Amino acid sequence: MDNKLMQKFIEDHNCTFLYLILANEELKRISKLPYQIQKDFDKKLTTIALEHVAAHNIPDYFIPEEDKPEGKMQDIIDE
Template identity: 80%
Template sequence: MDSKLMQQFVEENNCTFLYLILANEELKRISKIPFEIKKDLGKKLTTIALDHVAADDIPDYFIPEEEKTEGKMQDIIDE
């Protein structure tokens, strides 16, 4: 794990708590990878998750919901 990279991320963004939440979500995602792939990673999953978050190399976990515009009742029924 590159602790300098993690330290730089936390200092620049001032969001330690968010960092840990994102690392936990990344760990959940990595844990779902098939065993054949995980065994070739070469590091502990927690270390990989922390590195991904520090390098900003993670997918969007929280996607905002799309707002539907209010329309006529017939438009809503047709959907």
């Protein structure tokens, strides 16, 4: 595990708690991969997740909500 990369990320962004939340979300995503893919990993899943977050190599987990225009109740139900 590249501790220098992770330490630099935490120092630059001053967000240890956010780092751990994102690492946990990344771990959940990696854990859902098929076994055929997971068996080829050379590191533990937690290590891979921490490194992905430190390298900004993660998908967007939190997407802002879209503002929907107000309409009739039936239009909202049909969506």
